[in-house]
Amino acid sequence: MPATKSILRYPGGKTQLSKFVYHTIQLNNIPSPIYCEAFCGGSGIAITLLLSGKVDEIVLNDFDSAIYSIWNAVIKETDRFINKIQQTPITIDEWHRQHEIYNHLKNIRGYSFDLAYAAFFLNRTNRSGIIAGGPIGGMHQTSKYRLDCRSNIPALVQKIKNIAAYSSRIHLYSEDGIDFIENILPTYDKEKLFTYFDPPYYEQGQFLYKNGLTDTYHQQLATAIQSLEHHKWITTYDNVQRIKKFYEASTQFLYTLHYTANVKRHEEEVLFTNQYTKIESFDRVHLSPA
Numbered sequence: 001m002p003a004t005k006s007i008l009r010y011p012g013g014k015t016q017l018s019k020f021v022y023h024t025i026q027l028n029n030i031p032s033p034i035y036c037e038a039f040c041g042g043s044g045i046a047i048t049l050l051l052s053g054k055v056d057e058i059v060l061n062d063f064d065s066a067i068y069s070i071w072n073a074v075i076k077e078t079d080r081f082i083n084k085i086q087q088t089p090i091t092i093d094e095w096h097r098q099h100e101i102y103n104h105l106k107n108i109r110g111y112s113f114d115l116a117y118a119a120f121f122l123n124r125t126n127r128s129g130i131i132a133g134g135p136i137g138g139m140h141q142t143s144k145y146r147l148d149c150r151s152n153i154p155a156l157v158q159k160i161k162n163i164a165a166y167s168s169r170i171h172l173y174s175e176d177g178i179d180f181i182e183n184i185l186p187t188y189d190k191e192k193l194f195t196y197f198d199p200p201y202y203e204q205g206q207f208l209y210k211n212g213l214t215d216t217y218h219q220q221l222a223t224a225i226q227s228l229e230h231h232k233w234i235t236t237y238d239n240v241q242r243i244k245k246f247y248e249a250s251t252q253f254l255y256t257l258h259y260t261a262n263v264k265r266h267e268e269e270v271l272f273t274n275q276y277t278k279i280e281s282f283d284r285v286h287l288s289p290a
Contacts, residue, residue: 009129010042
């Protein structure tokens, strides 16, 4: 699994695309780049680029209030979040307690510190970081892998401090994806902006993420993204014919990534972009016509 500067374990996380994304930003000669993730999730690429000085600012958006709350707690209630992490025991009893808190708060809109911690706790202690995945090691902790095996507290605290140090350069939103495109993106200078759209998978999104998208929404989202004719952007999806149809007005490529959600696998995916964005194979990403 590639090292990540993010504090979240995320199914379908794209941290290993960081070098490719930065190369694409350079290829397009974007000055003082602002990097945006409209479906940020674990924000692996964004955090990597920001902390390594590759981009000036990052724009993060996720409609899931739990994900939004985690990042909000990291950058706006840093000390409180760190104290909570350091003081909370990682036990099955605590897992049940945080699971109950998460279920009670998961459908709220806006920020909740309690939801932030519950979602973070479950992300670190559940199989593959999936909220519905169940605890690592099972309810009876009979596996050789126990509940706390993905919770190196000192390392996580340091990551939080590293991210919080850049809080003034992080712009955080919790908007519906299409609303974000229509209302938030236009507020940023498109000459400096590079946007990566990584929506929930078409086929498995309903199982991996709380906010899986319907077929109709995927189609409407494709229309909204492709309306950004003079913006520089890329979009990635699972390789599904239906999605390719939605993006038939875009340039299409195939590429392969390695995933470890539940079962280790190599998954061929599809990448879309517009004619305004220059793109080429780089590092681990080898593009071929779709």
